[in-house]
Amino acid sequence: MRWCDETTIRGYGIPGLLLMEQAGRGVAEIAARHYGPLDGKDVLVFCGKGNNGGDGLVVARHLLNMGASLQVVLLAPPGQLEGDAKTNFAILFKLARAHRTALKIQRYSSRLLTRRKKPDLIIDAIFGTGFSGDVRAPLGQVMTWINAQRVPVIAVDIPSGVNGTTGVAGKNAVLATRTVTFGLLKTGLLCNQGQDYCGKIDVLDIGIPPVVQKAKNLGTFLIESGDVKSVLPRRSSTAHKYSAGKVLVLAGSKGFTGAAYLCTLAALRTGAGAVLLATPESVYPVLARRLAEAIVTPFPATADGTLALASLPALQEKLKWADVLVIGPGLSTNVETQEMIRTILTTFHGNAVVDADALRVIAALGLGETARLKAKFILTPH
Incomplete structure (x- = not known):
């Protein structure tokens, strides 16, 4: 999928910022469809420092537009954000000044979560599909806290702590209620522990041209009922x-x-x-x-x-x-x-x-x- 992203951006001139916007807006719309109405709902968004965190910042902006009360928790200093994630942080920071009560952006601290009441919805945008291994402190404590809340959790692209290729889940990986994955299904959502952590899966079209996906020989496919039906013989009326x-x-x-x-x-x-x-x-x-x-x-x-x-x-x-x-x-x-x-x-x-x-x-x-x-x-x- 990373190759598809890079080819779309460099080969076809579609800005990464646009892909991130499509991704974030799509996650917010799915959240509203399944957990709405969101007006006045308490939504907690966890954002890492990479593009997955950038997607989470866009999700937060669109949930704000839908009337949700947002707390965005950054798990890295804003100075470590780069590229499109940095751009979306700047946008959200300006909105936070205009929505002092409906949107709060805070750096993570251990005290931040110990004092917090249970939210209505959590957005997990900590790690993307490239994660592997175990989660180190303090992020491990954050993910343990998320799992302990027993509220709906939407994972952005893949639950944090799950490897996008192998499906191997690190210690404290996020148990999502729903995963919104971008462009194509990730093999990690379908094998090993990944299928136990992802909840229900939505595959979201974020604007990657089909020609890009077809150009890459992915070598992996999912057999669905339509594939099976296409090879079954038709029975004669006199059978x-x-x-x-x-x-x-x-x-x-x-x-x-x-x-x-x-x-x-x-x-x-x-x-x-x-x-x-x-x-x-x-x-x-x-x-x-x-x-x-x-x-x-x-x-x-x-x-x-x-x-x-x-x-x-x-x-x-x-x-x-x-x-x-x-x-x-x-x-x-x-x-x-x-x-x-x-x-x-x-x-x-x-x-x-x-x-x-x-x-x-x-x-x-x-x-x-x-x-x-x-x-x-x-x-x-x-």
């Missing part, structure tokens, strides 16, 4: 369950009926026309009662209640029927069952999703023998 995908599920054993149940149900819910669950006769009554839509078929079981090697001939006939094989969930590590799985995996030539106990067989085969397998496998990250 029936046996023409809409036949799935054979080899799953379950004594003590592990849940794995077989959930896997079979998932196959049905994702649109398979017919799903046949092959499971040990020891657990057949339990699963047959719960899976009314599936074809649940019992097969010979070992003394441990797992699929026996004697099941193999009948299972190989079912494999001829299936378009897709799902194998592994809850099958167990029983030696006889593992040998049955090995025989199927080394002789099957179709499409297969391999999970759980079947992955143990793949691991035991080794890279050389696995490379010679004929089936088209999807291996789950078990």
Whole structure:
């Protein structure tokens, strides 16, 4: 995202001040939409010394225009502000003189927060997406105080203390109710602890041209429902369950009926026309009662209640029927069952999703023998 900002400013002549204005105004509008009306509301804005803090200064100005009562806490001396952040501080400082009661700008001190009553809303503009590591004092105490207030917190671009790329959260990272991120989603909001700290996410267009975003090969994307829908086949008006995908599920054993149940149900819910669950006769009554839509078929079981090697001939006939094989969930590590799985995996030539106990067989085969397998496998990250 930093590359996009710099290219927009230097390559296309769009001032950084304009991007900061769009960002700050957008955050204020989202605050009003979700936590308004803001007239008379007590809003506390924390601003760091970088561009994230500059965004916070713009947020404060627009919240002031909406009638909020503002306290802006600077976490660095004004003399350390640079560029667009410095410009926006100068604007806000002049407004503070004209709004002596509605807008206060103060340097942080430990006493400042110990005496303060709980605000209606907090704006977190302390650190941006480039942060990494743990937060040092006194900022750590500030962020601990923010988290202790139990009031709505809007994070500007990313919650302070969360790494924008990895999502790793430093000690005392801000727990936001809502995060307004600029231009594009940040990977740090979607992975590791980041997703626990960001609350609800709004992606705000701040005026970066689409051509800039397309010019950068980001290499990361988020799969959404529209992406999945675009690759799903359309069903014919004359389709029936046996023409809409036949799935054979080899799953379950004594003590592990849940794995077989959930896997079979998932196959049905994702649109398979017919799903046949092959499971040990020891657990057949339990699963047959719960899976009314599936074809649940019992097969010979070992003394441990797992699929026996004697099941193999009948299972190989079912494999001829299936378009897709799902194998592994809850099958167990029983030696006889593992040998049955090995025989199927080394002789099957179709499409297969391999999970759980079947992955143990793949691991035991080794890279050389696995490379010679004929089936088209999807291996789950078990």
